[in-house]
Amino acid sequence: MPSVDGMTTAVVPSPAVATHRGIFRQLLTDSAYVIVGFPLAIAGFVASLVGLVLSAGLIVTGIGLPVMAGALLLARFFADLERLAIGPVLRVPRVRPQYRTAEPGAGLFRRVLAIIGDSQSWLDAVHALVKFVLSMFSFVVTVTWWAGAIGGLTYWTYDWAIPRSPDEVDLNTLLGLGSGTGPRLLLNTAIGVFFLLSLPIVVRGVALLQASFSKGMLTGVAEMRNQITTLEGQRRAAVSAEATALRKLERDIHDGPQQRLVRLAMDLGRAQQQFDSDPDAARRTIEEALTQTRETLDELRSLSRGIAPPILVDRGLPSALAALAGRGVIPIDLAVDPALGTAGGRLDPAVESAAYFVVAESLTNVAKHSRAEVCRIAVTREGKDLRVEISDDGEGGAHVSKGHGLAGLADRVHAAGGKLTVTSPPGGPTLIQATLPV
Structure with a gap:
């Protein structure tokens, strides 16, 4: 860090230097993957082929x-090594499938059948056999390009040591470049420059070819199972959220509008009896x-806002959240990306509904339980995600355990493919963060 006028400044590499370093690091990573992977591919090929052929010949002996x-x-062992190796090449995390295992306490025969009956184990064996061919091709190409680049650029250091007879006709003479050391040096240097410039592209290509094949064979089943598990989890969360919402709606209707309607019917019946005897009564x-009717309508409107408020459908998420904030019992600082309310920025109705539900339910919990004095809401779009944050300065203690108000909120967010995080230590403050894919 050089010092200027007594101040220490950090030297930050330029974007071009950083790019070149990234290319060089990736070149070394790809080259190591191909070169080191070739002897491993040979070992895996020999072990798998010999083992399977030998087992086929001994099948009748037991x-x-x-x-x-x-x-x-x-x-499987060589497949696990390959799963570790392809991560830096493809820039993806390691994914290991769940292999089939025998139940605890099973005998040797059942454990053997569990291994043989596992589909991923056979994919590992096929991968070991086919990868040998791909690895041999990748190894030859990579070594050739490295040798061409290094050999061509350093030709001047060993040209003198190459034995030549007096009547030898070299490549320079055939190409019309003349004879002597100068033309030979120029030609071989040009060849070295060509190999050097194309080295990152060629090595990257063969490494991606080999790694992509390995990823498809060794992690494809696991990724498919993970996707199925995720979809099943979202489906269960959607069913749970819907059931929770219905139970809450039934409870609210029973405790509010239904009781008022019963009283309204009784009041109208009493008024009918009083018409002749006591008109004033x-x-x-x-x-x-009439007062009961107005209050019932107000409660029904309040309940409908938690399902699908018309303002959300007609005017978009910013206007709907502004209406929510306007009815808050404490001061609410609202910050919403205004583009979300425009025709080009409107989100999928399911995403808008989920975001609205997150804010509405959070504000309900703030009003009922937090004893907060101020609440802040921020809704922004970050790339392919919609981020919703609700914070307050209340007493904290909120969580998403079953039986609490935020449990249905977590199910609703998970059903939409998002993630809900609640940070609420005792004493506060509380921060609710929801990330929804758009």
């Missing part, structure tokens, strides 16, 4: 199945019934 299981376990009863 020991063929254990030998076959051993060959598949060896293929009947008038007062009807006035009370």
Whole structure:
């Protein structure tokens, strides 16, 4: 760090230098993957081929199945090494499939059958056999390009040591470049420059070819199972969220509008009986019934806002959240990306509904339980995600355990493919973060 006027400044590499370093690091990573992977591919090919052929010949003797299981376990070992190696090349995390295993306490025969009956074990064996061919091709191309680049650029250091007879006709003479050291040096240097410039592209190509094949064979089944598990989890979360919402709606209707409607019916019946004997009392009863009707309508409107408020459908998420904030019982600082309310920035209705539900339910919990004095809401779009944050300065203690108000909120977010995080230590503050894919 050089010092200027007594101040220490950091030297930051330029973008071009950083790019060149990244290319060089990736070149070394790809080259190491191909070169080191070739002897491993030979070992995996030999182990798998010999083991499977030997087990096929010994199948009638009764020991063929254990030998076959051993060959598949060896293929699994080399497959695990390959899963580790392809991560830096493809820039993806390691994914290991869940292999089939025998139940605890099972005998040797059942454990052997569990290995033989696992589909991924056979994919590992096929990968070991086919990868040998790809690895041999990748190895030859990589070594050739490295040798061409290094040999061409350093030709001047060993040209003098190459034995030549007096009557030898070299490549320079055939190409019309003349004879002597100068033309030879120029030609070989040009060849070295060509190999050097194309080295990152060529090595990257063969490494991607080999690694992509390995990824498809060794992690494809696991990724498919993970996707199925994720979809099943989202489906269960959607069912749970819907059931929770229905139970809450039924409870709210029973405790609110239904009770008011029962009282309204009783008041109207009493007014009907009072018309002849006491018109003034009947008038007062009807006035009370009208008040009950207005209050019931207000409660029904409030309940409908938690399902699908018209303002959300008509004017978009910013306007709907502004209406929510305007009805808050404490001061609410609202910051919403205004583009989300424009025609070109509107999100999928399911995403808008989920985001609205997150804010509405969070504000309900703030009003009922937090004892907060101020609340802040921020809704922004970050790339392919919609980020919703609700924070307050209340007493904390909020969580998403079953039986609490935020449990249905977590299910709703998970059903939309998102993630909900609640940070609420005792004493506060509380921060609710929801990330929804758009």
